[in-house]
Amino acid sequence: MTTATVTDAYREQIWKIVHSIPQGKVSSYGAVAQYAGLPRGARLVGRILSQLPSGSALPWHRVVNASGRITFPLGSDKYREQRERLMSDGVILRNDKIDWKLFGWDGSHGS
DNA sequence: GTGGAGGCATTAA
């Protein structure tokens, strides 16, 4: 079947990882991609998240870029939505930026 | 030495 794509197989894997992010913490596209087995698939994670089906209930708002900032243009509806959801999770945005040292999730189980 | 901004590189669709 050549109809399927590479991300098609990683799609569920990425969903699992994003859904594995604990509330109050955030991760980056590159980090999630790396955990999924895609060393340079940062954009793939973003693309997959953009193709999320309605009702996926996936905490995509806990995923930001490596800069700790929301990828959407500041002032955009999407940007506002993610920021609101992040604050709802207890994540504080400082200067529209996330303190990675406070909310950065390594993907590890920690202690 | 730290922080912010801009540009180039990389992969998948």
Next chain:
DNA sequence: ATTAATGCCTCCA
């Protein structure tokens, strides 16, 4: 060939 929910490197203040 073009676009994209990015990442990393380099330069300036």
